[in-house]
Amino acid sequence: MNLKLLDYGLRSLWRRFWKRFTVIIIFSLLVFLLVSVFSITTSLQKELGITLEALPELIVQKMSGGRQTIIPADRAYEIATIPGVSTAIPRVWGYYYFASANVNFTVVGQDPDLESYKLKYSELFDLNASLLDTLSEPYFFAGRGVVDIINKYYFKDEFFFITSNGQVLTLALAGTFTDESVLETNDVILMPEDVVRELFDIYEDDATDIVVRVPNPYEIEVVKQKIQFLYPDCRIVSKSQIESSYQNVFDYKSGLFLALLIPAFMAFFTMVYDKSSGLSLEEKREIGIMKAVGWRVEDILILKLIESGFISLFSFFSGVALSFFFVYTLDAPILKNLFIGAGNLKPSFQLIPMIDIHILSLSFMAIVPIYILATIIPAWKTAIIDADEVMR
């Protein structure tokens, strides 16, 4: 490339500096918002994708009058006999409403003994070592958010739960979930199953729902239909349905935000339209003078390419760099709230690094070529007219 032309092209950007600077700011902001929103969405989706693999294939809930109710636990034995099912386990869990803080804790009944927590799940928990060895009373494990809340209410190594018949149940805090899993376990309380039964007044023969493992993915739908025919009063949630529910939520939330961005896009395209519909008198005169002093049409086009290429590339890359910094270093301060809502038990978490090539290329294609074309076409239209006619 002719270096002198490049030099001239870049220097010409300094003329009408504020106009160009404004265009760069607007483009960068647009790219920044677009890339930020989609980065948060894909990052959270990735988070869900990771955990989705560990979920049971089917969850069977008993419905009564459109509401979920307690399910007889012996249905699990019947379900386990269906060919293709590896395990069917009744489980006991529910929500414990802590009125003082106005939050719901998710209480899950699990029976592994303390030793297996120590061995198998050593990385999942920060164990309360001083308590563990001498533990004789009932214990619970809690997520980071739960521990923060109960600490706020002056509980430290134990917590009082009120059972459904009004009695007080004192449990010792045996460990806290580590920060790595805070998005999954922030509001979770894990305690022995019989304690959960006592807390929620669920009889020995009953369960909240039944989780069914089906190792072969091709059999899931068949097994689901069999369970449905066996127990018409049950609703069966499969892993793929959960996946589509995630997709719905994120489409909804990022769609809502993108709808708010529509005015910004309209402004952008109005600007592009305005630019492509013709050059200003001053710009036309400039092209006329260039032609008069001997510039060829292709020289003028290259000059315009350099100018518009610089503006669009600079805006795109600065927008992307800004959004990476905003999302992954600052942790998306305001935009994240769009996805996490407002409450007393908000998890503080780090978004996992995630680059969506599709979104980056989409925003690149929406900004760079369109702006370059919108600059070059009117310049070409002017450049092919005779110089004296243009200047007149």
Add this chain to the structure above:
Amino acid sequence: MSSKAKLLLFALTMVMAISLSTGGSLWRAQTSQTKRNLIKQQAVELIQLPDLALTSEATWLRHRSLATPFSIFAEDGALLDYYPSSFVYKMILPQPKHR
């Protein structure tokens, strides 16, 4: 080349270098998250419940995928459910037999 042009070229190169290198390191980080992912999976394996602990105010929002179908106004009239997003329920009806 004039100093003004050099300055602009330098600015463009810097911005491109910053965004590309950040993108590259994010890409690397994204592929080396195995330990963290394993702990997350272990957590879900243990508690066996879906969804992220992003909202715990209304019970159906916490485990949205297991929420009561048609749960609108179940807890508070002001907490509006937004229709397709909270539900995964699909009835399985007996298929008509083809003759």
